[in-house]
Amino acid sequence: MAGSLSRLIGEFMHRRMLARVRRNHSLAEHADTSTLRALRALRAGGRQLRAELDVTLDAVDSRLGHPKGGSARIQRKPGMDWAWRPELWSGPVRPAGVAPAPRQANLSRHGKVYHDxxxxxxxxxxVANQGADDLNPYAYLVEVFGFSGTFLSLVVDLPADALAGLARRHVIRLEARIEVERPIRVYARLNLRYGPNTEQITRELDQTARPPEAEFDLAYADFAADQIDRAWIDLFFENPAMNRMTLKDLTLMRLVRAEY
Known part of the structure; x- marks a missing residue:
């Protein structure tokens, strides 16, 4: 019964959407003779329709991109009290690609790229992940040909819930699955901004680990926990020229350090 009702609702919504598209198309055919008021209404309706379609297609693409679902599935670790997979790896982003990449660009709500x-x-x-062992629906591809700069950085801003209760007893752990055309060193830097100051901890991504990882133990950091208003991770690719780097997955988690 529930399945039949869902189909009926789906068919009704489909017919309604088609009717709106056809009505807008018909009005657009007479744009030359329409009033400015009618054209503005047509434009507003078209933009609303496009927004609704984008929301629907994003949800469908995310589900089809990983039929088993669970784009937020992250392997739990002892002491983990927070975990997150940024949207570059968990859901579709627009635009899906940037080429050539400007020196600074927003890739998603929490993702940016910087280079010089x-x-x-x-x-x-x-790009879509297709492997049977993939836990997440999307990967992010970084392809570099000639490179005359000094740095290429992929930046991930941590959400507000990562900062709630953050203290020196925590370890921030980054796990990544990465495929490269040739070996490359990748560095991860955790940035904690509190007031006018920013504490930075840099670690090289251990690509011999499975999965490759970097850990930031906050016991050795100098920061005021109650004043942190922003945190982000920089991923630096050393000598990236003539290389294709596919970040199959990236997750961040917060672990409570074991105390003895």
Whole structure:
């Protein structure tokens, strides 16, 4: 019964959407003779329709991208009290690709790219994961040809819930699955901003670990926990020229350090 009702609702919504598209198309055919008021209404209706379609398609793409669901599935670790997979790896983003990548660009709500290369030979693209062992629906591809700059950084801003209760007893752990055309060193830097100051901890991504990881033990950091208003991770790719790096997955988690 529930399945039949869902189909009926789906068919009704489909017919309603088609009627709106056809009505807008019909009005657009007479744009030359329509009043400005009618055209503005048509434009507003078209934008609303496009927004509704985008929301629907995003949900469908996310589900189809990983039929088993669970885009937020993260392997639990002892002492873990927070975990997160950024949207570059958990859901579709728009635009899906950027080429050539500008020196600074927003890739998603929490993702950015920075570099100082003037050649314009960097391409970024979100791609679907297809492997049977993939826990997440999307990967993020960084492809570099000529590179004359000094740094290429992928930045991930941590959400507000990662900062709630953050203290020196915590360890921030980054896990990544990465495929490269040639070996490359990748560094991760945790940035904690409190007031006018920013504490930074840099670690090289251990690519011999399974999965590759980097840990930031806050016991050795100098920061005022009650004043932190922003935190982010920089991923630096050393000498990235003529390389194709596919970040199959990236997750961040917060662990409470074991005390003896």
């Amino acid at each position: 290369c003037g050649l314009g030979e960097i391409a970024l693209r979100q």
